[in-house]
Amino acid sequence: xxxxxxxxxxxxxxxxxxxxxxxxxxxxxxxxxxxxxxxxxxxxxxxxxxxxxxxxxxxxxxxxxxxxxxxxxxxxxxxxxxxxxxxxxxxxxxxxxxxxxxxxxxxxxxxxxxxxxxxxxxxxxxxxxxxxxxxxxxxxxxxxxxxxxxxxxxxxxxxxxxxxxxxxxxxxxxxxxxxxxxxxxxxxxxxxxxxxxxxxxxxxxxxxxxxxxxxxxxxxxxxxxxxxxxxxxxxxxxxxxxxxxxxxxxxxxxxxxxxxxxxxxxxxxxxxxxxxxxxxxxxxxxxxxxxxxxxxxxxxxxxxxxxxxxxxxxxxxxxxxxxxxxxxxxxxxxxxxxxxxxxxxxxxxxxxxxxxxxxxxxxxxxxxxxxxxxxxxxxxxxxxxxxxxxxxxxxxxxxxxxxxxxxxxxxxxxxxxxxxxxxxxxxxxxxxxxxxxxxxx
DNA sequence: GTGCGCTTAAACAATC
DNA sequence: AGATTGTTTAAGCGCA
Numbered sequence: 001x002x003x004x005x006x007x008x009x010x011x012x013x014x015x016x017x018x019x020x021x022x023x024x025x026x027x028x029x030x031x032x033x034x035x036x037x038x039x040x041x042x043x044x045x046x047x048x049x050x051x052x053x054x055x056x057x058x059x060x061x062x063x064x065x066x067x068x069x070x071x072x073x074x075x076x077x078x079x080x081x082x083x084x085x086x087x088x089x090x091x092x093x094x095x096x097x098x099x100x101x102x103x104x105x106x107x108x109x110x111x112x113x114x115x116x117x118x119x120x121x122x123x124x125x126x127x128x129x130x131x132x133x134x135x136x137x138x139x140x141x142x143x144x145x146x147x148x149x150x151x152x153x154x155x156x157x158x159x160x161x162x163x164x165x166x167x168x169x170x171x172x173x174x175x176x177x178x179x180x181x182x183x184x185x186x187x188x189x190x191x192x193x194x195x196x197x198x199x200x201x202x203x204x205x206x207x208x209x210x211x212x213x214x215x216x217x218x219x220x221x222x223x224x225x226x227x228x229x230x231x232x233x234x235x236x237x238x239x240x241x242x243x244x245x246x247x248x249x250x251x252x253x254x255x256x257x258x259x260x261x262x263x264x265x266x267x268x269x270x271x272x273x274x275x276x277x278x279x280x281x282x283x284x285x286x287x288x289x290x291x292x293x294x295x296x297x298x299x300x301x302x303x304x305x306x307x308x309x310x311x312x313x314x315x316x317x318x319x320x321x322x323x324x325x326x327x328x329x330x331x332x333x334x335x336x337x338x339x340x341x342x343x344x345x346x347x348x349x350x351x352x353x354x355x356x357x358x359x360x361x362x363x364x365x366x367x368x369x370x371x372x373x374x375x376x377x378x379x380x381x382x383x384x385x386x387x388x389x390x391x392x393x394x395x396x397x398x399x400x401x402x403x404x405x406x407x408x409x410x411x412x413x414x415x416x417x418x419x420x421x422x423x424x425x426x427x428x429x430x431x432x433x434x435x436x437x438x439x440x441x
Numbered sequence: 442g443t444g445c446g447c448t449t450a451a452a453c454a455a456t457c
Numbered sequence: 458a459g460a461t462t463g464t465t466t467a468a469g470c471g472c473a
Binding site for chain 2: 281
C-alpha cells in the first residue's frame with residue numbers, strides 16, 4: 001500500500017514585509033490591528049497587543065476589556081509568556097496581572113522578547129511571501145494585483161459560509177486565521193490566484209467551484225504536508241477531491257482501515273475547513289465511499305471499516321491519466337492552469353504515493369510545481385529511485401479512539417497561536433508533529 | 442454541444 | 458424514537 005507525498009511550500013503573497021524594525025521601536029502590529037476585529041473578537045489568536053500604554057501602565061488596556069476578555073487571559077489561564085497561572089475568574093486574573101506582571105525589569109524584558117518573537121514571525125512571513133511570489137513569477141502566473149477591497153480570505157469557504165452560515169460564525173467554529181483581517185494563509189491570501197480559490201465572490205456557485213484546483217494544484221501530500229498547520233488551522237478547503245482525501249485518511253491509519261467516524265475525525269482534525277458544515281461534507285464522504293469502487297467496506301470485529309482497493313484506485317486514476325491530454329499538454333504552456341496539467345497531477349499523485357505525514361527527507365526541498373514538462377519518464381525513474389515502493393508504512397498515527405469532537409471545538413486558533421493554544425488539538429499535534437517535523441522543516 | 446468527473450443535496454433503508 | 462451509516466438518484470458546474 002502506499003500514500004501520497006510530495007512537497008509544496010506555501011506562503012503568503014503581497015508586498016514583502018521587511019520586518020526589520022529594531023525591537024525598541026516596537027512593532028506596529030498592535031496599532032495596525034487596532035482597527036481590526038482581531039483583538040476584540042479573537043483575543044487568543046492575536047498577539048498580545050503590547051503597547052507603550054500596556055507597558056507603562058499595569059492596568060493599561062484592562063479598562064478597555066469588556067466582558068472579562070483579555071488577550072492575556074483565556075481558558076482560566078494567564079497567557080503572559082511563560083506564566084500560565086491559573087486564574088479562577090477575570091477579576092483574579094486582573095489582580096494577578098497587576099501583581100505579577102507589573103511594570104518592572106522582568107516584565108519589560110519579557111515584553112521585548114515577545115516583540116522579537118513577533119518580529120521573527122513577521123520576517124518568516126515575509127520570506128514565505130517572497131518565496132511564493134518567486135514561485136508564481138516562475139510559473140508565469142499573474143503578478144500581484146492590488147486588492148481592491150478586502151475579501152474574505154477563505155474565498156472558497158466563504159461561499160459555503162454564505163450559503164449555510166448566514167452571517168455570523170457559529171460558536172462551535174474555531175477562529176481561524178482566515179478572517180478578513182488576518183492575511184496569513186498561503187493560498188487564501190492570494191487574490192491573484194483565482195484559479196485556485198476562484199469563484200468565491202460569486203454568491204452561490206454550484207458544486208464544482210474548485211475542482212480545477214484539484215487538477216492544477218499539486219498532489220495531495222505535497223500540498224498538505226508543508227502546509228499542514230495551514231490547513232489544520234485555516235478555514236481553507238483543501239484542493240483535493242473527497243475521494244483523494246478519503247483515501248489519504250485511510251492510508252494514514254495504522255492498519256489501512258477506518259470506520260466512517262474515524263474518517264470524519266481525520267477530516268476535522270486535518271482540515272479546519274471540515275470543522276464546519278459537517279452535514280454537508282459528511283454526506284459527501286459517505287456518498288464517495290459508496291460511489292467509488294476503490295473504497296471497500298469490510299466487516300471486522302469492531303464493525304464496518306472502510307479500506308482502499310488500491311488497484312481500483314489506480315485503475316480509476318490511470319483512466320484519467322491516459323486521457324488524450326497527457327502527451328498533448330506536456331509542453332509547458334505556462335499558464336497557471338495548463339502548467340499544472342491535470343493528467344500530470346494525477347500521475348504525480350499516483351507516483352508520489354507517500355504517506356501524507358511520512359518523513360520524506362528530500363521532499364522538503366522539492367519545489368511544489370516541479371513536474372517535468374518534457375521528460376516525465378526520466379523523472380519518474382528518479383522518483384522511483386528516491387522512493388522505492390512499496391513504501392514502508394510510517395509509524396502509525398492513530399486516529400482511533402479519539403474523543404475528538406471538532407464540532408465542539410471553540411478554541412480560537414491561528415497559525416501562530418496554535419502552537420501553544422489548541423487544547424482540543426494538542427493530542428493530535430503531539431502525535432503528528434513528530435511525523436511532520438521533517439516535512440515542515 | 443456533449444460527456445465526464447466532482448460536488449452537493451436529498452430521499453430512503455438498515456442499523457445502532 | 459432518534460442518530461448514524463450506507464446507498465442511490467438527481468442536478469449543477471467546470472473542463473476537455
